[in-house]
Amino acid sequence: MRVALFATCLVDTVVPQVAMATARLLERLGHEVVVPPGQACCGQVHVNTGYRREAVPVVANHVRAFAGARRAGVEAVVAPSGSCVASIRHQQAAVLRRAGEHGLAAEAEALAGRTYELSQFLVDVLGVTDVGACYPHRVTYHPTCHSLRLLRVGDRPLRLLRAVRGLELVELPRAEQCCGFGGTFAVKNADTSTAMLTDKMADVLSTRAEVCTAGDASCLLHIGGGLSRLRSGTRTVHLAEILASTGDTVSPGQGTAPAVPA
Amino acid sequence: MSAVFLGLPTAPAGVGHLRGDRPFPAAARDALRDGQLRANLGRATATIRAKRAAVVGEVPDWEALRQAGAGVKRATLARLDEHLLELEARVTERGGTVHWARDAAEANAVVTGLVRATGAGEVVKVKSMATQEIGLNEALAAAGVTAHETDLAELIVQLGEDTPSHILVPAIHRNRAEIREVFARTMPQFAGPGDAGDLTDDPRRLAMAARAHLRERFLRAKVAISGANFAVAETGTLAVVESEGNGRMCLTLPDTLITVMGIEKLVPTWRDLEVFLQLLPRSSTGERMNPYTSLWTGVTPGDGPQEFHLVLLDNGRTAVLADEVGREALHCIRCSACLNVCPVYERTGGHAYGSVYPGPIGAVLSPQLTGVEDNASLPYASSLCGACYDACPVAIDIPSILVHLRGEHVEAVARERRRPTPEALAFRALARVMSHPRLWRAAQRAAGLGRFLARGRPTLPAALPPPASAWTRTRDLPAPPARSFVQQWTREHGA
Ligand code: SF4
Numbered sequence: 001m002r003v004a005l006f007a008t009c010l011v012d013t014v015v016p017q018v019a020m021a022t023a024r025l026l027e028r029l030g031h032e033v034v035v036p037p038g039q040a041c042c043g044q045v046h047v048n049t050g051y052r053r054e055a056v057p058v059v060a061n062h063v064r065a066f067a068g069a070r071r072a073g074v075e076a077v078v079a080p081s082g083s084c085v086a087s088i089r090h091q092q093a094a095v096l097r098r099a100g101e102h103g104l105a106a107e108a109e110a111l112a113g114r115t116y117e118l119s120q121f122l123v124d125v126l127g128v129t130d131v132g133a134c135y136p137h138r139v140t141y142h143p144t145c146h147s148l149r150l151l152r153v154g155d156r157p158l159r160l161l162r163a164v165r166g167l168e169l170v171e172l173p174r175a176e177q178c179c180g181f182g183g184t185f186a187v188k189n190a191d192t193s194t195a196m197l198t199d200k201m202a203d204v205l206s207t208r209a210e211v212c213t214a215g216d217a218s219c220l221l222h223i224g225g226g227l228s229r230l231r232s233g234t235r236t237v238h239l240a241e242i243l244a245s246t247g248d249t250v251s252p253g254q255g256t257a258p259a260v261p262a
Numbered sequence: 263m264s265a266v267f268l269g270l271p272t273a274p275a276g277v278g279h280l281r282g283d284r285p286f287p288a289a290a291r292d293a294l295r296d297g298q299l300r301a302n303l304g305r306a307t308a309t310i311r312a313k314r315a316a317v318v319g320e321v322p323d324w325e326a327l328r329q330a331g332a333g334v335k336r337a338t339l340a341r342l343d344e345h346l347l348e349l350e351a352r353v354t355e356r357g358g359t360v361h362w363a364r365d366a367a368e369a370n371a372v373v374t375g376l377v378r379a380t381g382a383g384e385v386v387k388v389k390s391m392a393t394q395e396i397g398l399n400e401a402l403a404a405a406g407v408t409a410h411e412t413d414l415a416e417l418i419v420q421l422g423e424d425t426p427s428h429i430l431v432p433a434i435h436r437n438r439a440e441i442r443e444v445f446a447r448t449m450p451q452f453a454g455p456g457d458a459g460d461l462t463d464d465p466r467r468l469a470m471a472a473r474a475h476l477r478e479r480f481l482r483a484k485v486a487i488s489g490a491n492f493a494v495a496e497t498g499t500l501a502v503v504e505s506e507g508n509g510r511m512c513l514t515l516p517d518t519l520i521t522v523m524g525i526e527k528l529v530p531t532w533r534d535l536e537v538f539l540q541l542l543p544r545s546s547t548g549e550r551m552n553p554y555t556s557l558w559t560g561v562t563p564g565d566g567p568q569e570f571h572l573v574l575l576d577n578g579r580t581a582v583l584a585d586e587v588g589r590e591a592l593h594c595i596r597c598s599a600c601l602n603v604c605p606v607y608e609r610t611g612g613h614a615y616g617s618v619y620p621g622p623i624g625a626v627l628s629p630q631l632t633g634v635e636d637n638a639s640l641p642y643a644s645s646l647c648g649a650c651y652d653a654c655p656v657a658i659d660i661p662s663i664l665v666h667l668r669g670e671h672v673e674a675v676a677r678e679r680r681r682p683t684p685e686a687l688a689f690r691a692l693a694r695v696m697s698h699p700r701l702w703r704a705a706q707r708a709a710g711l712g713r714f715l716a717r718g719r720p721t722l723p724a725a726l727p728p729p730a731s732a733w734t735r736t737r738d739l740p741a742p743p744a745r746s747f748v749q750q751w752t753r754e755h756g757a
Pocket of ligand 1: 593601650653657
């Protein structure tokens, strides 16, 4: 299958290794990956902070970049982010329609129907749970809110993780509690965000996992940034990186937060 | 003649309790520092969450019931005017009197006038959010009338000269020891023999003390004031659901009953009521059925209050109804499930929201009732995690309303100011960059230079200027990579 990769603005700029891992994984599974060079951002940050008018050209750029890929024979768009896919599915068309961009809105809707979060794409579209990965580490999984409640990815990431060789999966207590990231919430309400993060980190550390993983780089930057500040020795690694690992390619420095010696 | 439509009136300032005196982040900061508060809230919300999850989980058609609740509310609000007139006609037929109050001030004036006309110097009150919203107790006090709260938790709040912090459990921020202290101080006569010394913090002892205190008031009260959970338009019947039976005392013993009800509380028929009587107790107290459901229709000669007044309160509700996205907030049946599951509420408590409506529903309702600029920080008091939407028994999409209100706020600010705020400028610039791939690549390259700030370490220094400091005060930021993913990919594969 010919698949377009939407890296998302955050992954593209801050943690490119997550997008690279996604591409390698899809290629390893025998698919052709294309990366539309015009891609930037889905517009979620603007919309969720209240800048819906300013979001219009950002959303339009996204739709144009991927509509082009679709015309070039791409069957699906995959992104390593539950949150951005949720925004593509639930916000983009509405933002465009509100601005009177009805043609683009229709295009956005068509695109939304073919845009998938990584774990949904693997399990539902490709029908695989064992992606041939090997990752010999003790790992806990945090279900990010938008994957959980907007996309309903359910246990797909867990099924994928259970099939990874060498991986010891430990359950995260109170897993479904928000980590406190919330986009600009992390800055506008930094104290509340930090209080939520503190509890999430305590739960993560209680599992004595080496790695906390999730399907959203944004939440992982927040959790990982906190864990790194604590010099806890537990690091965050995106689900895509784990699934792309074949054992020999794991470098301890990988992940959405820097590894800090315990 | 042409007129400019200025929008429907919102709840007036200076009366009632819908506005805080500080923005949410500042109020939250103080609450977060209070370790006792966080412990009390964490414990209480965890308990009630588990209870709710258990009883909701055992209903096989919960989702269908929830959609039915949402559907009934939607249909009712679409013809609210007709239903309200029907309610008025039926209540009047059955010997009640209906009063229409545009806002808090009018409602307070009506109720105060009615109480004064009876000559009573005190009233007993059923727990009610509407009367908290309009600040009725203060209005009565100003007219020389003492209002006695009879709901146990409201009583704790009133005796402690505190303010409620939860819709259902107004004293949720207090633990048993603190409650014992309030009781021992304010009603020593019921504390037991001795110098209030042997009142323990045993829940039963505390409840018995409150019971003795309240009994006296029930028996001498001539006037009661209540809110209403529901009103059935087809028969003019009012409904109050509760756990303690104290509400039932107020609704049946006094000669005069005055009910203050928000105009959105009605349902057209008894069949509709059936849906909500299933949804409400499971969502609010985590019970299959609430212990007391009191229903009354006008006046029944020789039985219960012989004078009944219904005050229908707008106070900004029509303005909410006019907003296509925001109107869903009027579906709320005040069960408080969204508060109990909210990770923000759990940490900050209710007072930080500055309004009698705290938590997720408060964050969408208060700014709409007052006009978003009077509560501008509330739509941002959420991480948009969506737990509230999942828990809400009438499927109010609170996160979407929050995002909508953020948009309304940003646009209101843009209209009012001649110069854009620094935030607006930043978002505009970002939008420009993010909609022009070439500018975006250049910006990414510039961001990549930030790695030199890290001087070879994996993270950036913690001491960055604002607004980055709001992040780096508690969280490290990784040093940016030399090349973005797309740059790297095009290098390897060609454009
Ligand atoms: S918004 Fe929904 S969950 Fe929250 S109090 Fe109202 S009915 Fe209950």
